[in-house]
Amino acid sequence: MARIFNFGAGPAVMPQAVLRKAQEELVDWHGSGMSVMEMSHRGKEFLDIAARAEASLRTLMGIPDTYKVLFLQGGASLQFAMVPINLLRGKTRADYLHTGEWSKKAIAEARRFGEVNVVASGEASGFTDIPAVSDWRLDPQAAYLHYTPNETIGGVEFPFIPDAGAVPLVADMSSTILSRPVDVSRFGLIYAGAQKNIGPSGLTVVIVREDLVGQALPGMPIMLDYRIHADNESMYNTPPTFPIYMAGLVFDWLKEQGGLAGMARINERKARLLYDAIEGSGGFYICPVAKACRSWMNVPFTLKDAGLDEAFLKESKAAGLLQLKGHRSVGGMRASLYNAMPEEGVAALVDFMRDFARRRG
Ligand code: PMP
Numbered sequence: 292m293a294r295i296f297n298f299g300a301g302p303a304v305m306p307q308a309v310l311r312k313a314q315e316e317l318v319d320w321h322g323s324g325m326s327v328m329e330m331s332h333r334g335k336e337f338l339d340i341a342a343r344a345e346a347s348l349r350t351l352m353g354i355p356d357t358y359k360v361l362f363l364q365g366g367a368s369l370q371f372a373m374v375p376i377n378l379l380r381g382k383t384r385a386d387y388l389h390t391g392e393w394s395k396k397a398i399a400e401a402r403r404f405g406e407v408n409v410v411a412s413g414e415a416s417g418f419t420d421i422p423a424v425s426d427w428r429l430d431p432q433a434a435y436l437h438y439t440p441n442e443t444i445g446g447v448e449f450p451f452i453p454d455a456g457a458v459p460l461v462a463d464m465s466s467t468i469l470s471r472p473v474d475v476s477r478f479g480l481i482y483a484g485a486q487k488n489i490g491p492s493g494l495t496v497v498i499v500r501e502d503l504v505g506q507a508l509p510g511m512p513i514m515l516d517y518r519i520h521a522d523n524e525s526m527y528n529t530p531p532t533f534p535i536y537m538a539g540l541v542f543d544w545l546k547e548q549g550g551l552a553g554m555a556r557i558n559e560r561k562a563r564l565l566y567d568a569i570e571g572s573g574g575f576y577i578c579p580v581a582k583a584c585r586s587w588m589n590v591p592f593t594l595k596d597a598g599l600d601e602a603f604l605k606e607s608k609a610a611g612l613l614q615l616k617g618h619r620s621v622g623g624m625r626a627s628l629y630n631a632m633p634e635e636g637v638a639a640l641v642d643f644m645r646d647f648a649r650r651r652g
Contacts, residue, residue, distance in 0.1 A: 296636035298626040299614030300443050300589060301466070301487040306631040309540045327536040332529050341530070344539030351545055354475050354498055361497040361517065362525040362535050367393075367465045367484040369515075370495060371400035374437065374461055374480065377517050379405050380506040382434035386410045386458065388427075390449075391418040391442030392620060397463060401437070404508065408433060418445045420581035424453075435459040435479055441467035441586050443487075444618040446578075446625065448586035452477050459503060466588050468496070469545060470630060471555035479503050485534055487588070488630050490541050494534035545630065554630055561628045561637045562587040568641040575648040593623035599651055600624075610643050612636075 297304040320327050323336050330337040345360050354360060363369075374397075375385060383405055387398045389412040401407050408430050411422035429436065436455040441448040443466040452474070453460060459479025468483040475481065480499045486492035499517055507516040519527045548554050566585060569576040569592050578585065578592045594600055603624065607615050617623040626640060 293611070295611045295613045296632070296639055297613050298628070298632070298636075298640070300618070300625065300627045301484070301629075302492050303487050303627055303629050304631045304636075305490070305537075306541065306544045309537070309544050309631075312540055313537060328533045330532065332526055332532050337532055337536075340536050340539055341525070341532075344535055344542060347539060347542035347546065348496070351469065351542055351551055352473065352475055352498070357501050358475065359497075359499050359501055359504060359517070359521045361499065361520045362530050362538075363495045363497055363520060364493065364531055366492070366495055367463055367482060368396070368400075370463070370482040370497065371397045372403070373497075373515050373517065374435070374482070375401045375404040376511050376515050377507045378459065378461065378480065378503055379434045379508065380503070382432065384408055384430060384433050386430050386433040386436040386455075388422075388436070388438040388453070389413065390421060390439055390447055391445035392618075393442055393444065393463060393465070394437075394439040397437055397439065405434070410436065413447070416581070417579070418442070418447065419579045421447060421449060421584045427453075429455065429458070431456065431458065433458050435461045437461040437463070439463045441465075441588055443589050443627075444591075444621060444625075446580050446586040446589045446591040447584050448588065450584060459500070466627075466629075467586075469551060469554065470558050470588055472551040485538060487627070488541075490538035491534045493531040494538060496538075541631075548630075557634065558587045558628065558630065561632065561634055562590065564634075564637050564641055565590050565626060565628065568644055572644070572648050573652075575652050576644065588629055589625060589627050591617055591621060591623060591625045593617075596651075597622070602651070603647060606647060607640075607643055610639070612640050612643055615640075 317326055386408050389409050398407050410429055411427045413422055436458050440462050461480045464481050464483045466487050469488045482497045485494035504521050505518045513519050569578045575595050576592045604616055615624050617625040
């Protein structure tokens with residue numbers, strides 16, 4: 292069996308140790324005589340699995356007791372709607388930072404439920420930079436401020452947490468959650484689709500301050516109200532049981548990496564290796580993103596000669612380096628370096644890039 296290095300943006304690489312563990316436990320989980328995917332979500336075994344996963348996430352991220360952790364479905368895309376539905380709380384306006392494709396989608400969805408004030412937009416820079424804080428037009432009456440700490444497509448990552456004053460801060464952390472420590476108490480709500488740093492797709496994690504729960508817009512489907520999920524420990528209906536189990540295994544693995552501080556050191560090293568290779572290529576490879584906000588998780592780059600794109604993709608694939616094609620909206624290449632991408636994977640990519648540039652440059 293040969294494993295490739297998977298640089299896909301999500302669903303993405305999983306830690307091999309986690310896959311092995313799941314394989315060992317797949318048919319007969321801990322002597323229960325059944326697979327986790329066959330268990331009742333109301334049975335003792337699964338309730339333990341879910342409670343352990345939540346406890347591990349709370350430990351890893353240092354989530355205060357005043358926050359609910361919800362295991363939902365519908366992806367981050369459903370949160371684009373659930374956030375305004377639940378957090379407008381009688382107000383009419385919400386603040387949004389527009390820094391790329393994913394914040395654009397969040398804004399479009401929020402407009403279905405209320406008025407959106409675009410605090411600042413990265414459009415002038417082609418979404419390669421974060422607009423200067425001094426230019427932000429924050430509305431002190433906003434119901435909340437939403438931003439995208441890491442734009443998965445553009446590769447723009449906030450090196451700081453925005454200061455929203457008394458306005459609750461909401462973050463779509465889909466592609467950066469668990470990549471480094473974060474002060475959860477600065478946020479009103481954090482959400483993330485699982486399929487990058489948490490586990491398989493099908494699970495969405497929501498971390499929400501308790502006082503923001505319970506004021507959903509009237510007339511909405513009950514499944515879109517955080518309260519029903521908070522009151523029922525995410526078991527109002529059948530939760531995504533197998534992804535929750537896998538997420539729990541990933542959380543255990545993260546603890547073995549030294550928690551989020553340990554993971555951050557590894558992630559910074561991996562990112563530096565790749566950005567240094569791009570910078571040191573004499574212009575053969577170009578990263579369009581401003582240096583101060585280059586993502587540790589998603590690294591977009593182009594080749595000086597786009598005519599070589601096809602050869603780059605073909606030869607990198609032959610070298611066992613997969614899913615390097617950039618998002619269709621930006622072209623070029625993108626290497627996603629999520630937690631589970633081993634350092635050897637990045638080293639192999641950098642070796643390949645140097646060799647390719649030497650042969651084709
Ligand atoms: N937000 C961000 C930052 C993302 O990267 C993605 C998926 N790539 C989404 C939202 C959409 O997530 P989902 O497919 O889980 O709805």
